[in-house]
Every structure is written in structure tokens, then in C-alpha cells.
Amino acid sequence: MTEEQKLLSPADPKMTARDVKVFYGVKEAIKGVSIDVDMDNVTAFIGPSGCGKSTFLRTLNRMNDTVASARVEGTITLDGEDIYAPSMDVVQLRARVGMVFQKPNPFPKSIYENIAYGPRIHGLASAKADLDVIVEKSLRRAGLWDEVKDRLNDSGTALSGGQQQRLCIGRAIAVEPEVILMDEPCSALDPIATAKIEELIHELRGRYGIVIVTHNMQQAARVSQRTAFFHLGELVEYGVTSDIFTNPRQERTKDYITGRYG
Amino acid sequence: MAEHTIKAFDEEIDRLRGLIAEMGGRAEAAIENAMLALQRQDKVLAAQVVEGDKRIDAIEAEVEKLIIQVIALRAPMANDLRDVIAALKIVSVVERIGDYAKNIAKRVPMIAANTRTLEPISLLPSMGQVAGEMVHDALNAFAARDADLALAVVERDTVVDDFYNSVFRTLVTFMVENPKTISECAHLLFIAKNIERIGDHATNVAEMVYFAATGQTLPDRERGGSNAAMED
Numbered sequence: 001m002t003e004e005q006k007l008l009s010p011a012d013p014k015m016t017a018r019d020v021k022v023f024y025g026v027k028e029a030i031k032g033v034s035i036d037v038d039m040d041n042v043t044a045f046i047g048p049s050g051c052g053k054s055t056f057l058r059t060l061n062r063m064n065d066t067v068a069s070a071r072v073e074g075t076i077t078l079d080g081e082d083i084y085a086p087s088m089d090v091v092q093l094r095a096r097v098g099m100v101f102q103k104p105n106p107f108p109k110s111i112y113e114n115i116a117y118g119p120r121i122h123g124l125a126s127a128k129a130d131l132d133v134i135v136e137k138s139l140r141r142a143g144l145w146d147e148v149k150d151r152l153n154d155s156g157t158a159l160s161g162g163q164q165q166r167l168c169i170g171r172a173i174a175v176e177p178e179v180i181l182m183d184e185p186c187s188a189l190d191p192i193a194t195a196k197i198e199e200l201i202h203e204l205r206g207r208y209g210i211v212i213v214t215h216n217m218q219q220a221a222r223v224s225q226r227t228a229f230f231h232l233g234e235l236v237e238y239g240v241t242s243d244i245f246t247n248p249r250q251e252r253t254k255d256y257i258t259g260r261y262g
Numbered sequence: 263m264a265e266h267t268i269k270a271f272d273e274e275i276d277r278l279r280g281l282i283a284e285m286g287g288r289a290e291a292a293i294e295n296a297m298l299a300l301q302r303q304d305k306v307l308a309a310q311v312v313e314g315d316k317r318i319d320a321i322e323a324e325v326e327k328l329i330i331q332v333i334a335l336r337a338p339m340a341n342d343l344r345d346v347i348a349a350l351k352i353v354s355v356v357e358r359i360g361d362y363a364k365n366i367a368k369r370v371p372m373i374a375a376n377t378r379t380l381e382p383i384s385l386l387p388s389m390g391q392v393a394g395e396m397v398h399d400a401l402n403a404f405a406a407r408d409a410d411l412a413l414a415v416v417e418r419d420t421v422v423d424d425f426y427n428s429v430f431r432t433l434v435t436f437m438v439e440n441p442k443t444i445s446e447c448a449h450l451l452f453i454a455k456n457i458e459r460i461g462d463h464a465t466n467v468a469e470m471v472y473f474a475a476t477g478q479t480l481p482d483r484e485r486g487g488s489n490a491a492m493e494d
Contacts, residue, residue: 217339245339246339246343246344246477248340254340254341255264257340258266258338258339259266259271260263260265
């Protein structure tokens with residue numbers, strides 16, 4: 001097996017998607033996408049607005065369930081288990097497959113409570129001492145601890161945008177997810193805050209499966225090992241990131257990443 | 263190829279390619295004129311070749327500056343990236359080709375100073391012509407992004423190498439028989455070596471063109487010939 005095949009079809013995938021289709025009413029928004037996610041490598045989804053990359057990302061933890069007209073076909077598994085099976089506990093699924101959104105959305109509560117809330121309701125910890133440990137560990141992993149350790153009782157919303165986003169990553173981490181989905185996590189951040197998130201993604205890689213949707217192609221190039229290019233609901237090309245950015249095989253991919261699209 | 267959404271990017275690429283075309287044209291002319299000067303023992307033409315090399319060097323500097331700017335400001339990707347990287351390597355190679363032509367031209371007065379007839383000199387023009395055509399085709403391949411033409415140039419390198427080996431043997435024999443011409447023949451030997459190197463550099467240009475056009479590097483090929491054509 002070549003290095004490329006190992007990267008694109010990992011022997012031990014955390015999540016698999018097979019021939020996934022998403023319909024909004026009669027409109028087919030995702031047209032048969034198959035992809036594997038493992039713990040060791042970051043997957044980036046790129047493509048123009050409306051290409052379906054966020055829609056597909058949201059199928060991975062059933063966020064599309066909240067859209068009444070959305071219907072998902074195909075199979076998506078987490079550790080081999082069908083996440084759309086009737087027996088799947090969606091709340092539990094979303095703890096295992098966490099999500100970070102475009103705009104930082106901390107709870108209007110203290111920094112401490114933003115982190116402690118999830119573990120408490122998921123029953124991971126209830127004693128103050130246990131929660132303290134989780135809060136510190138999560139904030140450290142999110143690269144935020146040193147900046148907030150002396151003001152854990154301040155409101156999460158009082159932090160800067162970049163800090164808020166890292167708080168949201170810490171909040172996702174706190175419930176011990178296996179996969180973290182990031183939907184344009186840096187689009188509302190300045191370059192320095194963006195660099196910190198990218199460095200954080202690099203550090204989190206290996207511990208969590210990470211999938212990131214980004215409009216910033218340089219960001220995809222910087223943080224991911226695999227890149228999927230979506231266009232009009234199709235997975236046009238899926239490859240090793242360095243190949244996609246130096247020698248894409250599909251004309252549409254090339255036109256998009258070289259700025260010739262449209 | 264489709265245009266970039268950002269038109270200024272296309273303008274910069276066009277300017278870049280225009281400069282390389284000019285540089286290549288000047289290098290080709292330098293080879294041709296250096297060989298002509300050698301044949302005619304024309305010191306004036308030789309001096310023009312030496313002087314003309316300055317413009318080739320200046321274009322190299324200009325292209326390098328432009329490429330750094332394009333990389334910094336446009337962050338080229340995929341075929342654009344390969345084009346720009348190839349261009350950067352090609353200009354430094356073409357600059358060397360210009361230097362070899364200049365070196366040939368510089369030797370013309372030293373040979374012309376002696377009125378003795380040098381038979382082996384007649385071998386060099388056709389060798390120079392093959393090398394010059396390789397340079398010409400390699401740069402045409404770049405202009406047209408033509409991988410096949412680039413491959414054809416690479417394959418022709420052995421012709422120049424064979425020429426060199428033949429010239430080498432002829433000159434050595436001639437020197438043994440005519441020891442008084444050793445000084446001039448030594449210059450001819452260097453000239454032959456310079457032409458051989460021009461062929462190698464044309465091949466390098468062609469390899470970069472192939473890479474830019476296809477995204478693949480050419481597999482290592484057998485270098486043509488005997489010890490005499492080995493890298494110096």
C-alpha cells in the first residue's frame with residue numbers, strides 16, 4: 001500500500017462515510033460522498049460557498065437532524081457503529097463527535113462554567129475537585145489556561161474573539177470527544193488568533209480525529225494532511241494535501257485552488 | 263488556460279514569461295554569435311557577445327525579483343506554483359548558458375591571435391548548432407508548456423555528449439601531432455566543454471518545463487556517454 005493510500009484509506013478509521021447523500025426536500029445537496037476519518041491526520045474540506053462541505057460536515061454528528069427538510073442516505077459509522085441507527089443516542093454521539101462553529105459562541109457564563117457544564121450534564125464528574133481537574137486539563141489542551149487561570153470566574157463572553165474560540169474548543173474537549181468537527185473556526189479571527197488555533201489543531205492531532213471546513217485554502221494547506229474538494233455537492237477530488245496543492249488531478253480542483261474559479 | 267479571477271496575477275505571469283522568452287532569445291543569439299565569431303575569428307563580434315551577457319544577467323535579476331513578489335503577494339498554487347518555481351530555476355540555468363557563450367567568446371581573441379590553421383575548429387560549429395537548438399526548443403517548450411517537446415530536448419542531450427567525445431579525441435590526436443598548437447587546442451577543448459555544458463543546461467531547462475507542465479519529475483536517465491562527457 002502506498003503512503004497515499006494509507007493516508008486516504010487508513011487501516012483503522014475512526015469514522016467512515018459511504019455513499020452519503022443529503023437531500024433538502026427534493027434538492028440533492030450531497031451526491032454520494034465516501035471518506036474516512038482517522039485519529040492521526042487532519043482532514044480539510046474546501047470548496048466554494050454552497051458546495052456542500054458544511055452540510056457534509058454536519059452529517060458526521062447528525063447536526064442536520066435539526067433541519068426539518070433534510071434527509072440523509074448512505075452509511076456513516078463511528079467505531080464501526082452506524083450513527084444513523086435508531087439505537088444511536090444523538091446526545092451521546094455529539095459528545096463523542098464534538099463541534100466548533102464559525103463564530104465563537106461561549107455560554108453567557110463564567111469561563112469555568114463554560115468548560116464544566118458539559119462534563120457535569122454528561123455525568124463525567126460532579127465533585128468540585130474532579131471538575132477542577134477537567135477544567136484545567138481542557139483549558140491547557142485548548143492552549144488557554146495560562147491566559148485565564150487567574151480569572152476563571154470572569155464571563156466567557158468577556159474574552160477576545162480568539163480566546164473565545166479556544167474556550168469553545170476547550171468546551172468541546174471537556175466531554176472527551178473522539179472526533180472534533182470545525183466549521184470555519186477561524187473566519188471571525190485575526191491572523192494571530194488564527195495562528196494559535198492552527199497550532200492548537202496541530203497539537204490536538206493524534207488525540208482526536210479532526211475535520212475542518214475552511215474557506216481559507218492556505219489554512220487547509222497548513223493544518224491538514226488530507227484535503228477534500230467539494231463542488232456542487234460532489235466530492236470532486238480527495239487527496240493528500242501536498243498533492244492537492246501542488247498537482248491536483250481534476251481540472252475543477254486546479255481552477256479553484258489557483259483562483260480561476262467562476 | 264482560463265484566466266485568474268484576479269487579473270493583475272495574469273499580468274504578472276505574462277510579464278514573467280515575456281522576460282524569460284527575451285532572456286532565452288538573447289542566450290540563443292549569444293551562442294550563435296560566439297560560434298560565428300570563432301569561425302570567422304571575429305574579435306568585434308566576440309566582444310559584443312561578452313558585452314551582451316550583462317543584459318542576460320540583468321533579466322535574471324529582474325525575473326527573480328518578480329517571482330519573489332508573485333510568491334509573496336499571490337501565493338500561487340498547483341500549476342501556477344510549478345510554473346513559478348520552474349521559471350525561477352530556468353532563469354538561473356539560462357544565465358549560466360549565457361556565461362558559457364560569453365566564455366567561448368572570450369577565447370576567440372586568444373585563438374585568433376595565431377594564424378595557424380586549426381583543422382579541429384571545423385568540428386565545433388555543428389556541435390554549437392545542436393546545443394543552440396536544444397536551448398531554443400527548451401525555451402519554446404516552456405513558452406508552450408509542451409511536455410513532449412521538453413522530452414525531445416532531454417533525449418537530444420546524448421547527441422551533444424557524443425559530439426564532445428569525438429571532438430575531445432580529435433583534439434588530443436591533433437595536439438600529439440602538432441605540439442605547437444597545444445595552447446590554441448586547449449582553448450578549443452574548453453570551448454567544446456562549454457558547448458557540452460550548454461547542452462546539459464538546456465536539458466535541465468527541459469526537465470523543469472516537463473515538471474511544470476505535468477507535475478511529475480522525469481526519472482533519472484542514463485547520462486550520455488563516456489568518461490570524457492562526465493560532469494566537470
